[in-house]
Amino acid sequence: MTFRMSEQAYLVMLALAEEPRHGYGVVQAVLTLSDDQVKLGAGTLYGILDRLVEAGLAEASGEVVVDGRLRRYYRLTDEGLGALTAETARLRALATRAQRVLGARPAFGGA
């Protein structure tokens, strides 16, 4: 089943790769990883988590009740880790090619 890897989904997977997290923890981690650029809404987050779980890239790893509220933790599966690594390699290769293209351009008046 093909999983559409958007930038937000990539960041969520990265957050889960660090350690198992619950929903709020993922939002905070994504904020840090994206340097405060990406603030996930709860709806978007759960849409991504649902799709990750359906594709077998993530799974629930436990629940805790804190302050009368249910916190469910998620973690990346092995396939998820593989997909994340592959995507990171792809981005790195892309960044390398982009650097080469930009480096080959004539400089703009002393940039």
Place this chain on the structure above:
Amino acid sequence: MATFERSAAFWLRAYPRRWRAERGDELVAVLADLAGPDAVRVDRRTAWGLLRSGLATRWRGSPPLHIYLAYRFLGTPVPARYRAWVQDDILGPSYLVSRALWSVWLLPVLLLTWPTHLAVTFFLVVAVTGIAGDPRTAREVALRGQLAPSPYTRDGVSDVVTVLGPRRRIAASAAFAVMSVIGVTGSLTWTTLLGLTRPLALALGAGIVAAGGGLLLLRRASSVTQPHRVLVGLRPRHLVAAGSWVVMILTVALGSAAGSFVELGSVWLVVTPLALAVWWWSARRGSTLAAVDVWRALTGRRPRLDAAQPFRRVAAAGGFATAGAREVRAAGAEGSHA
């Protein structure tokens, strides 16, 4: 904090029923964390996001068009991966509406053969009568069909949980009260319009004899203790259906079409005394008589023992474990209250 939860629960209705049952609490906790401790409502941007994601979740779970149409119009069982969706659909509010739309085909047929006002009235009455049926039974029957265990399950593990519960039967007093009201209206209307002519008087006589015979049959029929039965009494939907029939009778009669339906007058007069008699008998004899018992007695058969019914639900798969089983147990328990 309760107000925030109420606000969140409202916006969460965009998500499918089963999703809410399994993940709703978790999402509300995340919303509360994101909103902060002094939030009273869900803010507009988050609400919009919830609406979009909820609809996207519904879309993702729904089957492709050909399966959807086959299910909607032919009642075809859906493939196993859409079972959660079909359970949501059957247990949701739209199910009764889509079932009622079944009678839509009747209207053009009627319009071709009958005068317009008659056709429309009759069609409306047929549609409204459909609501007199017990919606819970209709839903459980549909679920039983959709979630039937398949002989072709590949890994032998089914995601369907079955719980035994009672059978719902309409009480005889309620059913015959409704029939008496309709019958009395018909009889009075026709005798008022046509007067007590000879055929109608003969019909009334036959009706009284039938009532006496019916009571004898009922008295003779033994009553059986029914451990797996729940009696359903009179409900608003019965009154609505009865009211629609009364309106139709008056419309037909006063629409000066009574002359061409003179035979109907005799039918009312034959049936009504029996309906009244059975109503009186079943209302006074304690509340254990169901309409089906009366039917069996009047057709000369013994009462049949109701068996426990299977209630089927989709169990939650994987890590989100308990909600499915909780729902099924609730369905079984619900069935034991009238």
